[in-house]
Amino acid sequence: MPTTSEHERNFISTRDWNKADLDRLLNLAKDMKQNPSKYRNALDGKSLCMFFYNPSTRTRNSTEIAAYQLGMHPTFNSIKDSWVGYNSESIKDTAIVLSRYFDAIGIRIFPVAVDWKYKEGNRILREFAKWSTVPIINFEDDQYHPLQALNDIFTIKEKKEKSEGKKIVISWAYHPKPLPLSVPNSTVLATTLYGMDVTLAHPKNFELDDEIMLAAKNNAKKSGGTLTISHDIEEAYQDADVIYAKSWGSIQQYGKPKEEKALRTPYRDEWCVSEKHMALTKPDSVFMHCLPIRRNIVAKDEVVDGKHSIVYDQAENRLYTVKALLYDLLSSTM
Numbered sequence: 001m002p003t004t005s006e007h008e009r010n011f012i013s014t015r016d017w018n019k020a021d022l023d024r025l026l027n028l029a030k031d032m033k034q035n036p037s038k039y040r041n042a043l044d045g046k047s048l049c050m051f052f053y054n055p056s057t058r059t060r061n062s063t064e065i066a067a068y069q070l071g072m073h074p075t076f077n078s079i080k081d082s083w084v085g086y087n088s089e090s091i092k093d094t095a096i097v098l099s100r101y102f103d104a105i106g107i108r109i110f111p112v113a114v115d116w117k118y119k120e121g122n123r124i125l126r127e128f129a130k131w132s133t134v135p136i137i138n139f140e141d142d143q144y145h146p147l148q149a150l151n152d153i154f155t156i157k158e159k160k161e162k163s164e165g166k167k168i169v170i171s172w173a174y175h176p177k178p179l180p181l182s183v184p185n186s187t188v189l190a191t192t193l194y195g196m197d198v199t200l201a202h203p204k205n206f207e208l209d210d211e212i213m214l215a216a217k218n219n220a221k222k223s224g225g226t227l228t229i230s231h232d233i234e235e236a237y238q239d240a241d242v243i244y245a246k247s248w249g250s251i252q253q254y255g256k257p258k259e260e261k262a263l264r265t266p267y268r269d270e271w272c273v274s275e276k277h278m279a280l281t282k283p284d285s286v287f288m289h290c291l292p293i294r295r296n297i298v299a300k301d302e303v304v305d306g307k308h309s310i311v312y313d314q315a316e317n318r319l320y321t322v323k324a325l326l327y328d329l330l331s332s333t334m
């Protein structure tokens with residue numbers, strides 16, 4: 001068995017998968033949602049190791065239940081109850097040993113677990129992948145959250161029938177703490193790949209990194225979508241089909257909490273999504289957020305609980321989309 005080459009079927013970023021393969025996951029997730037009994041125990045006897053260096057509600061529980069419904073045995077490891085192969089035991093030793101027990105390994109690692117060194121979480125995941133002989137699944141690192149992006153495209157297609165030509169606003173929001181860039185990075189990549197007219201709306205100083213923006217522009221060029229940047233929330237929301245609210249920290253002051261907070265604080269009131277903002281969108285627009293959300297800070301209750309909101313359907317879909325990924329990665333070895 002190979003022990004040093006990166007496993008060919010990891011899920012670390014949607015960028016590593018071509019669109020046809022992502023389409024296959026989306027179709028599978030749809031079938032799994034409509035026909036759950038068809039896949040019951042389809043991965044009987046397979047096992048999944050789940051590492052969480054950071055907390056989680058949706059990723060942890062949707063994956064655990066998806067694995068259970070497929071007949072798998074998932075185990076949960078937190079930073080508190082394991083050597084976790086990063087700051088105590090080498091990644092190499094951990095990845096090789098776990099590959100001997102498990103059929104797949106999922107890992108969440110973003111700041112604070114990696115000390116605000118941008119892309120260090122992603123580097124650790126890729127180091128796991130280098131030594132693992134089973135697929136590595138990204139449960140969110142400091143650069144990407146591919147399970148969330150897959151899920152959100154699935155949800156947009158479900159609610160809007162198609163993604164192509166629909167206007168989405170990825171809408172920065174104030175938050176008391178600086179949050180990772182994994183969700184905005186992954187969302188801008190996935191929505192441009194799927195032909196959407198994407199407006200990335202944020203105040204100055206909250207730009208995404210150049211590598212992500214270049215990849216997103218290339219996606220849009222190929223898919224027939226567009227990518228626009230706006231620093232004016234009201235202008236951005238005009239006639240939108242989808243509002244995707246999310247807070248993220250400034251790369252300019254990454255890992256410097258005091259300096260970073262000074263950049264965020266002036267936008268506290270202006271960038272909290274309210275009914276006033278939603279009134280600028282199309283009448284049948286949807287409001288999305290990956291959750292957890294700070295209510296009345298990121299978006300007002302009137303929006304999260306309002307007629308446009310699909311946040312609970314979006315969260316529910318995490319079960320079907322991660323189930324599709326597990327099945328796609330592991331069913332060929334049954």
Ligand code: CP
Pocket residue numbers: 055056057058059060140148290291292
């Ligand atoms: N959206 C998401 O990944 O939620 P959790 O942090 O609860 O897993």
